[in-house]
Amino acid sequence: MTNTVSNVFVEARQLGKQVTTRDGVLTLLDDINFSIEAGTSVAILGASGSGKTTLLGLLAGLDTPSFGAVILDNNNLNDFDEDGRALLRAERVGFVFQNFQLLFGLTALENVMLPLELAQAAHPRKTAEELLIRVGLGERFHHYPNQLSGGEQQRCAIARAFSTNPRCLFADEPTGNLDSETGKRIIELLFELNSEHGTTLIMATHDAELSTLCKQRLVLDAGRLVEDGAS
16 A cells, blocks of 8 residues: 655644624634645635635734644644744745835845844845845845835835745735736736745735636635635
8 A cells, every 4th residue: 555645735624713802702714624735826715804814824823723723834833832833934934915014124135134134044145136136126125115116015025025935925915005017917926936936825815816826716705614626
């Protein structure tokens, strides 16, 4: 009998999230189950308030579940405290936010260098420069975020996210604050880097057209998973 090796990188097991409000307990996610293979691309789709961002935060270890578990690269995130999850993210995960989350006191080059320096990577400046050139910001090394357009800020954020060569990249509405043409270029860039680096790409989006570009679709409705299948 031949043993098969699992290629699953992220798995949700009976995952749920609840918060307490003045009106009682609010369920944000309820009994979510799925698996994502390494190197694939996934769209988490749903209307505003469906639980997309909450799910993304749980998968990345930015938040903790009320019940159930997330298995990330064979690690049960419930076994880690906040510092442990942060270390795991630093080693294996990149994140691209809708509002970019650049540090406004640092230049584009310094923003991309920062995670490399924290990881004590060799040649952080050279790596950051190469990435910024790759995303079309070769002439913006010394510009601060407020001197960059929205599209340029997002490209800088993508360069930063890929700087440590993460095994998985999470993106929360990566084109939500961009015009349609700029958003299209950002998505093309994400998929190019996904292909070049073999990175697992997981995106939360309300854009049905974008979701068709991904290999797997996870559709949420009012905190429940209503579809898990190929795009």
